[in-house]
Amino acid sequence: MAYARKRGRRVAPRGRRVALEHLFQGSALNAVDAKGRVSVPAFLRSVIERRGDARTIVLAKHDSFTALSAYDPAYAALKHAKLERLLEKQETDPASELDHARRTMMAFGATEEVPYDSSGRIILPPMMRRKGQLDDLALFIGVGETFQIWNPKTFLADPNVPEDMKDIARFRLEERGL
Numbered sequence: 216m217a218y219a220r221k222r223g224r225r226v227a228p229r230g231r232r233v234a235l236e237h238l239f240q241g242s243a244l245n246a247v248d249a250k251g252r253v254s255v256p257a258f259l260r261s262v263i264e265r266r267g268d269a270r271t272i273v274l275a276k277h278d279s280f281t282a283l284s285a286y287d288p289a290y291a292a293l294k295h296a297k298l299e300r301l302l303e304k305q306e307t308d309p310a311s312e313l314d315h316a317r318r319t320m321m322a323f324g325a326t327e328e329v330p331y332d333s334s335g336r337i338i339l340p341p342m343m344r345r346k347g348q349l350d351d352l353a354l355f356i357g358v359g360e361t362f363q364i365w366n367p368k369t370f371l372a373d374p375n376v377p378e379d380m381k382d383i384a385r386f387r388l389e390e391r392g393l
Contacts, residue, residue: 237266239286239357244367244387246352251339253353259362260335263287272337274364275326276346280373283347283364288328290360352393354384 243256255272263272267289277284329337339349347364354365370376370384 237262238359239362240359241357242383242387243355244352244384244391245355247339247344247349251341251344252336253339254335255331255337256355257335259355259357260331262357266290271328271330273326273328274340274343276343277363280363280365280375281348281369282366283343283349284361285364286361291326354387356380356383 239259239262241256241258243258245254245256247253260270264270266287269288271288272285273288273291275284327340327343329340331337339347339353343349348366348369349364350366350368352367354367354370356363356365356370365384367384367388371381
């Protein structure tokens, strides 16, 4: 699918389906060193690079899980536009405006942009490590328009994670002899 250019970034046209090569899918388990450096898997970086020109990842606390949500800057712009459209549809009352302000604060105030180097390494900011409860391992899970970064122990212990997904985490741990 051809992306339109907006401010130097490629974005998906409204109402169009995103091509498979523009979706995050798959899983990997990588080590996190004492300084918070971790290598973002190549299959995720390639999606980021196909979606836009930035070699940057946006990190946020996941809305529902004890994990991080990650995406490219172009997706952040689409997310902002979606929030603005929601505000336009709502009636103008103080409660709606307060709800919009809260959503915007959570969507953008609690995020951090991190660049990755030529080998795909990022440095997880200390606050993001804390929010995702990340220690020495990071489990990367592609979930379509975004990907998640989990502590694999937290992932396996979460009752809301489907058992089939837990099998994938167990397999990734076994691959590393853990």
